[in-house]
Amino acid sequence: MFLDVLPFKNDTARLVRVYGDEPCITLPEALPAPEGGTLTITELGDYCFSEKPRGLPAPEELCRYAVEPDGTARLLRAFGRDLTGASHARYDLDFGDGEASTAARSGEEALHPLCGSFLEELVLPGSLRVIGSCAFYNCRRLRRLSAGAGELTMGSDVFLNCFALETLVIRARPEQDTGLFALVACITEAVQALFWPEGEVRPLAGLWYPAYWEDIEETPAHILLHTFSGQGYHYRQCFLDGKFLPVEYDAIFPQGHDADDANIMAMLCFDRLRWPWSLSSAAAEHYRAFLAANTGRVLARLLKAQDMDGLRALLALGVFDKDAFAAGAALAAKADNASAAALLADAEHKKFAARPNKKRYDFDF
Template sequence: MVQENGMMLEVLPLEAGGARLVRVYGQDPCVVLPGSVPAPAGGSWPITELGDYCFSEKPRSLPASDAVCRYQVDDTGAVRLTRAFGQAVGGSARRYDFDFDAPAADPDDLHPVCGSFVEEVTLPDCLQVIGSCAFYNCRKLRLLTVGAEGLTLGSDVFLNCFALETIRVQAEADAATGLFALVNNITEAVRAEFRPAGAAAPLAALWYPAYWEDIEETPAHILLHTFSGQGYHYRQCFLNNKFLPAEYDAIFPQGHDADDANIMAMLCFDRLRCPWQLSETAAGHYRAFLSANTGRVLARLLKAQDTDSIRALLALDVLDKAAFAEGAALAAKAENAAAAALLADAEHKKFAAAKPKRRYDFDF
């Protein structure tokens, strides 16, 4: 994604090599971060860390200006060093003053990509560490894209990221990635997908339901941890940072009464539409639940105006006459004529072929 007005990065070099991204400034709420930046003495630094509170509206303990380097990223994605350790590099230095409590005096000035402003972030493939509270209070962040590297996360990375729905991992589904660390930092429901860069569709799409942890102290002063919902168990289906599909699929038949039925319907739908290493037995469990809950999926897809996913649902052939009637009512309520036409066409093709033709014999 090209930044319409460019963006500015502040980066702290690390003694062990690489660099820590401290802050991002720009006018686009959807940012794609570069994998490396030019080093002042030549060569380049890969961006290996995301600093604490990097995208938070109220950062804490930012490094001094003479400890960081500043870079301009233009519309083409090219990265240029503009300030190194407090000294301007090439051309006149431009000063940026940021006041979080007052509007910017000049609407053309870059401002922090943080808090409720940021909506989508694509992290570099080489990133290895995400600092504590890196996305604290990013209440409109809906999509986070990461590479195939393993990740180490600090605490409360996604605290109050209530809109975060999708984590996209640009890797093969059987690769060792940072997905385990990411989903275990989120207790709310979240969708994850393995989708290599340039892929037309996800190879695997997974839902991790919300869960709640309760801690109770017994009279013997022993702490008992209990979990409500299956979300915690779904998040443990990894070995050496590789996703384990059989273990993931084995959880569903064990029961899901404590989980949000809307999320579980989406879990079934996504697992069936992207059936990476999905057994026939597991598919049968998912199809049975989805057949009884197609309205929940359609309601969500209609709200998102996701016509492609509605086509995918129809291709699974899980709707009966009652489900088609419910879908037609939902499409009418959403005033979505395209979806209504898709449903009507699919219903006609499914049931018109099954309707026996009447035969007439005429004997004069």
């Protein structure tokens, strides 16, 4: 993997462009500075992962690094000066397929810009504090994004056309200051958020933010009426000073969710019960009631993802009745998932199998 970086005077840097041949990457936090010491990556530049970058700095302003699989970074070029003595690759940012493009790259290593539909998963450095405008513009296959603790400042249209983005992993505890508020505020489609600190074997909390739609209508008096459809907007407001507010989040569900996707709401209930961080018993009852009536929606999603751990967690909640077990067995058979069918059958047997009658002894001969 190769990085183009714009250094700043305060030993921080802006990531401008990434090149490589893997769709799932982890960005380093620190790089060796040209004059000694280290540079800390604190910003993603505008259009950083877009297919068509705009306003790139001149090569004389940038440093280029090679990053090994173990995260070790080497400085290759600094402000237009080659530090290796070897010729470097040329990068065709226009993805030209004509003869001119082929000739331009003849005899040179051609690395793929890691951008657009090529990017699928990205782990951002924990030092990151700014994400520029349109940083992920048209990253249509980006499905998972991981960020560290600390608040984030977002540009405009950061996730424009990122239709596959479904999971945000926050490498922090739920009570810490994070950039989750800034991230979900830029996403109007449904998205899952996991608080999953490094070193933990499983998330500490799982949240869902349903999709919502904004409508702006101008009245005859030229007054703009701004309305929101769906509860997704309200869920995204449950933060204070960068910290997640679980009580406010859980208070939204009983208010109604008829306008929201029932599949997403079932997953919202499941994740809150599965990882019940700061979950009150009253809120849990609302979630359990809805989940009990919609186990098939969650099960179908788990079977599609072949998530056996998720299936075990769902069964452990004890929300299946006989009808739910029958429907689950049909779904497992349709998915041709024998392991899931066995788990369902075992859980049903343990829950409903008749208890053997205790022996009674009559001592009256």
